[in-house]
Amino acid sequence: MQRAAALVRLGCCPRTPGPWGRSQSSAAAEASAVLKVRPERSRRERILTLESMNPQVKAVEYAVRGPIVLKAGEIELELQRGIKKPFTEVIRANIGDAQAMGQQPITFLRQVMALCTYPNLLDSPSFPEDAKKRARRILQACGGNSLGSYSASQGVNCIREDVAAYITRRDGGVPADPDNIYLTTGASDGISTILKILVSGGGKSRTGVMIPIPQYPLYSAVISELDAIQVNYYLDEENCWALNVNELRRAVQEAKDHCDPKVLCIINPGNPTGQVQSRKCIEDVIHFAWEEKLFLLADEVYQDNVYSPDCKFHSFKKVLYEMGPEYSSNVELASFHSTSKGYMGECGYRGGYMEVINLHPEIKGQLVKLLSVRLCPPVSGQAAMDIVVNPPVPGEESFELFHREKESVLGNLAKKAKLTEDLFNQVPGIHCNPLQGAMYAFPRIFIPSKAVEAAQAHKMAPDMFYCMKLLEETGICVVPGSGFGQREGTYHFRMTILPPVEKLKTVLQKVKDFHIKFLEKYA
């Protein structure tokens, strides 16, 4: 209180310190208490208010870091202050952040990064030669041989070459041109940049962007920011969240009444839904995009995260080429990858790339211009991306360790995917489709009508109410399905499978107990 009063004397709006966004309500309370004692002189109306702000930004929603996560932060603070709860820690199963859940970085990746960061280490005998070779190659391609220089806006040349070589290998020889590769600040940056270029028109000619429901809410957020029209197509929950082209057709036909559908976004493997698309499905989607003249966005950041033995990742690029020149020379496709997921989980470096094919040459110039305004993606993230696409190969000194680490992460994820599916499906009132890929379970939950009423009384979506209760009673933080979209009357939540196996088992048991109690309470 003393501090707040001092701030008012200085004319400063008092706020309690502490982690972001968590302390707002307490800060506001404290501020108004102070103001009663010493009314602030001539507080004028703010220029920037909810009424005057950009309405498109106001409309943005991003559930993965929304109110439930703010609440989780508050609870953590309360635990730190010694306030008793029925649990001792908050488990943040809301976001796909592997290293925050204890996953160790891939040694080779960090060795190369350290060498690039502090090149004196290139003389150290404690670093393997193959790591030094990678680091020297990256540094030679950087201005002043330093990660501290801006790169070209499209990214460091040799890293784009490595990405192209990776794609070619991945796609069994289908060529990739480094000139079509753009390094990005995580995949989110690439997706929003491409959407930004694509959106135009007014009224009924406004660009429509087709997205799956459930979706990853980056899409709806960017669509809102850009004032584009969101066109929902529903994934088929009864059929393992498969994408059905008839549903695409329905969606595009209905959309044509009120907008100009121009973009089709696909997430494969699915987030939050975890399905892996069959080759046939991808072929159908491409044909549909070709027919309907849609620009394809393929979000393939989980391409290394396929667990089900019956599934295989097929890239849109590869299938497009295999369908012949009618498609491969015509369909405009941007596909996205990232350092954040897969087996490396390097979210913090914000590395990513996009490959854009069949882009009109004039648009390529426009895209590079747009990228150049933000100068370049973080060069350290670009270096991380390089190691992801150019890891040690058999015969290299670091291969064995790298391979062991990679297989350990992916093996564990596969185990946890199965464990999660099996355990959820043992709970009455929970149904969980197979987790074929990605990093999440998105189980459907039955919410009794009394709970729906209670939620309405609290002005909450029923699944938000459910997730809040889960958080308050167990410390487990998951994201309500309403943040991703779902068919009306159905309820879900998204939970990551990233906690270590033993902890995940506890989490699942706690969710089970909570759910049974919840059903009883609102029966």
Added chain:
Amino acid sequence: MQRAAALVRLGCCPRTPGPWGRSQSSAAAEASAVLKVRPERSRRERILTLESMNPQVKAVEYAVRGPIVLKAGEIELELQRGIKKPFTEVIRANIGDAQAMGQQPITFLRQVMALCTYPNLLDSPSFPEDAKKRARRILQACGGNSLGSYSASQGVNCIREDVAAYITRRDGGVPADPDNIYLTTGASDGISTILKILVSGGGKSRTGVMIPIPQYPLYSAVISELDAIQVNYYLDEENCWALNVNELRRAVQEAKDHCDPKVLCIINPGNPTGQVQSRKCIEDVIHFAWEEKLFLLADEVYQDNVYSPDCKFHSFKKVLYEMGPEYSSNVELASFHSTSKGYMGECGYRGGYMEVINLHPEIKGQLVKLLSVRLCPPVSGQAAMDIVVNPPVPGEESFELFHREKESVLGNLAKKAKLTEDLFNQVPGIHCNPLQGAMYAFPRIFIPSKAVEAAQAHKMAPDMFYCMKLLEETGICVVPGSGFGQREGTYHFRMTILPPVEKLKTVLQKVKDFHIKFLEKYA
């Protein structure tokens, strides 16, 4: 040609490989040559074209990496191919990228970064204890103790605390609240995020954003992307590029006829103009913003780059507080800093922060939500920002080396600022204001009317024509004044003072010789 033909057989649009954007014309030529031989089947119209794309993105211009820089790239390729030129290398004086010009990173900063990247090094005796202490502190605040986890959207807590402490020290005790600090992906990201939130309205109510002319073209680019209204105020070239409040008043009055001026952007020290604002001037600007109800954006990324002994950097925040509570509790101010400039020049890490004061609490929530859509700024860039605001202090092991390195960089820049000003002013037809701060000269050049006609014949702005000739004849790459804005009928270019002293002397001598020849040729 063989490769292009093979690609056409595969149905791929052929492009020549090579660095980004440089090979477009040759690629197009090659493509059309191939197509004559083997016409591609059923090439359909593209969905994304110049006509269908986002018109606001089309309108964006960004001269610092514009056509002149593409041309520089082409010339570099020609030199590599052995094509003879009147010079042997291209000198890229177009962009403030110190390390690309040979400046060495600050050792301490890179040591901490390496330790954070590869924590095994914390056991190495080759790293100083103060660097290890910093690294441990940063890692403890990261999820999973790793730079590879996402941070909070607003940035790592302890780094925001360090930024707040730095601001308080810098501003002689004026308090800074970590809760008002937002870490960003370079300053550009912060500036565009704040502008994005601010822009609203339609027709005559559309938000007007006041920017200096000459300006750093990030501003005009973002204003264009957001479809806001650019409101120019002219800096006073006759008076060392000073900002005159009467000119602000003129600009805002005229703007009110066609938009709603809501934002005032200031760049201090100036980019491209290099002036350092007096305390009196800042006070006048703040009073004007208060009077006119303008949200202030203070771009202070060159706060460490003040060379003139008569000038001193004053932060807007500090002056605001010194003006009393009527201002300090009312004026909404966002100020920006970056790892890219100063003495560290760490552009590639894309680190930065903004401090936003007097923000409406509801808007704070909106801002954090908007930031959360992009998850977080690169954590490595956040760590770099931490070292910038929390460097070694007297008594610490690394202080002496750090201090020597810092003073060497800043001393050299001061020397080069003076050298550049003096040399330019010896050339007839060039006038250069004192380089009080930042990293650029922005000399005014006389362009004879015959040269203006020649430029018009080439459909080029006269100063673009001049800079192209300079590039083609000397290899020196500078940016025409038209890319930053200038009073009609005046011509300038922006040149960095970053090349090493001896090289800079050569560059200046070459510009001088070129200019004299140019004047003779078009006399």
